[in-house]
Amino acid sequence: METKSIMIVGVGGQGSLLASRILGNVLLQQGYEVKLSEVHGMSQRGGSVVTYVKYGDAVHSPTIEKGEADIIISFELLEAARWAGCLKPGGSIVTSTQTLDPMPVITGAASYPQEIVAKLKGMQLDVTAVDALALAEQAGSAKASNVVLMGVVSKKMEIDETVWQKALEQCVPSKFLDMNKTAFALGRAVL
Amino acid sequence: MKKLMLGNEAFARGLFEAGCRFASSYPGTPSTEITEEVAKFNEVYAEWAPNEKVALEAALGASLAGARSFAAMKHVGLNVAADPLYTAAYTGVNGGLVIAVADDPGMHSSQNEQDSRHHAIASKVPMLEPADSQECKDFAALAFSLSEEFDTPVIVRTSTRVAHSQSAVELCERQEQPLRPYVKNPAKYVMMPSNAKGRHVVVEERNEKLIAYAETAAINRMEDYGAEIGVITCGAAYQYAKDALGDQANYLKIGMTNPLPKQLFVDFAAKCKTLYIIEELDGILEAHCKALGIACKGKEIFGCIGELNQAIIAEKLLGRTLTATPYPEQLPVRPPVMCAGCPHRGVFYLLAKHKITVSGDIGCYTLGAAAPLAAMDWTICMGASVSALHGYNKVLGADSEQKSVAVIGDSTFMHSGITGLVNISYNASNTTVIILDNSITGMTGHQQNPTTGKNLKGDPAAKVCLEDLCRAVGIRRVRVADPYHLAEMEQAITEELAVNEPSVIISRRPCALLKHVKHNAPLAIDAEKCRSCKMCLKLGCPAISMKNGKACIDHTQCVGCGICKELCKFDAIGQ
Known part of the structure; x- marks a missing residue:
């Protein structure tokens, strides 16, 4: 199989590392060669962060460049816009509608872009915008937004739900498992 | 089943399997997790030292005591540890001594973009360079064998995309290594001028032996696809080159970047019509080629700044670019910031x-x-x-x-x-x-x-x-x-x-992200009292922004530190 590329983007501290671990676990269970690339350190402090997930028969580079991504999972709207240019023509983007003002917006040096979802659709992309934060809070914690989005994405990938459930069991600490399973189910129900 | 592992985690696994007993490090992105992971094995004593010089000296002492020993640091940390490194090259080791150094091309979390291979060359210490997690594990173990065989510290260099990428790793059992008895030998270990003069001769002889080893070492690997283009590469750059060029090129993947083989380079170059050197940061493989009289191109195409990637290589060598639609407007940047509640x-x-x-x-x-x-x-x-x-x-x-x-x-x-x-x-x-x-x-x-x-x-x-x-x-x-x-x-x-x-x-005041730190209830702004003076925005707190002309606190980020409340002249901020 040709290599497939998924990007998980958001703001440092939003939980992209757990999301990439769940996804990596799912893909490894499917027997693919998998590579993930994360960035730790300074950019995790509230900066724009991106995690790359690649899978297929043989994966070389762990990074994803412009025009290579099949799917983008975004925890924040502005970050969805920032990375959308990495998608292949007609690629899929699943984004939370949560907005977090970056410092240039807070200081008044820039303004938060408007109508991002409409503009993404204008790029001829397959756009799914979800209020993941509300669904996560419904499940029990705002921190579970990442797992809500994984639930949505699981509908975009042809992988059996039991595989995802197994990945959740292996990646999420047991005391948070039930809450995260609820978050995942709420995400799956969106599509 | 193979396990998906971070390069750093696999590195730690390699240390464990090779019988490492002692690890002393100072944290530094992207090297930190090696030591955190190796500390999880009860068979390995692991510690944070106050700095990299202390860490490497402690590891050297543990090596003298006969244990396979280890120290990890980021590229700039090796500058701090350079003093013991350059003389440990003279003393050699007793138990194997392995040093991990993690470079950060692109400076994701660093103050400079130095290429640590220069330290290996200058100290005359062998350096290995893995390109994925499996190699991190394998090279860590190989480094211990080489260290003991050639009586030298061995550096294993990674970079951000190797250290912080995950790929599948095959796990093995630990091979316990008995302590090698310490034998007093001042001529080898007391580096005063009279002894050091003799040891410098040993270092030069050892370097010749290492070059001979490098000529046939399995980790300096040729991949021949019968192509006209030849690529000499190492580390993460090998992955980018393979991604971009596939079987349109032959590869000489260098797993040991110091010292470099000579005949192997000459033989590989003879097979290729055009030779490219694809390496991140400085042109070290390229300079070696040119010193051998081999015609090649490298830095004149790729430069020595920032990370490489497959798109750059495909564009420069094949003229291939992918179609992608850019987002239709300019977007504000999102630099890292101090967290909400940061003391x-x-x-x-x-x-x-x-x-x-x-x-x-x-x-x-x-x-x-x-x-x-x-x-x-x-x-x-x-x-x-x-x-x-x-x-x-x-x-x-x-x-x-x-x-x-x-x-x-x-x-x-x-x-x-x-x-x-x-x-x-x-x-x-x-x-x-x-x-x-x-x-x-x-x-x-x-x-x-x-x-x-x-x-x-x-x-x-x-x-x-x-x-x-x-x-x-x-x-x-x-x-x-x-x-x-x-x-x-x-x-x-x-x-x-x-x-x-x-x-x-x-x-x-402890870091607000520490698990044991109790947070106060998030604060909120009374829009009636807020006069939009923006005094609270001067704090640069990511939880505070203007919404509909009034200051607003994001309850998901606020930890109730109260600094903004102290600044507000209109008493608009409260629980």
């Missing part, structure tokens, strides 16, 4: 307010340089805040002394700030140092240090008292202030700047 914020707000010259250092608090606080004048390297401000003040005298401070974190102060403070005391500059004590090593992801009272395994440990330490080096004015209480901190700063002697202010 450093209040200090930097006050330093900015009083227009104080700030000598900065390495850690989360370097973010105090960013807008809107913008309260930093220079940042060089670990510890330099303290020592550089002393020099600055010696030249400018009282004019500067009453308007400048050095800021340094607790871990960085233990790493190399203390020696600068000794200099301030000994050579009498009226310098003010603020130790930002957040009770943890923050930026690298919460590692313990000598001031936290816990060791790497989280067990109770001796705790360096910063107040006593500062007094012991001769600083008479040492005071502690809480950065969540702006008035208290402001008084401390103004008083200590005014006095005519050196002083230390310890800004003490």
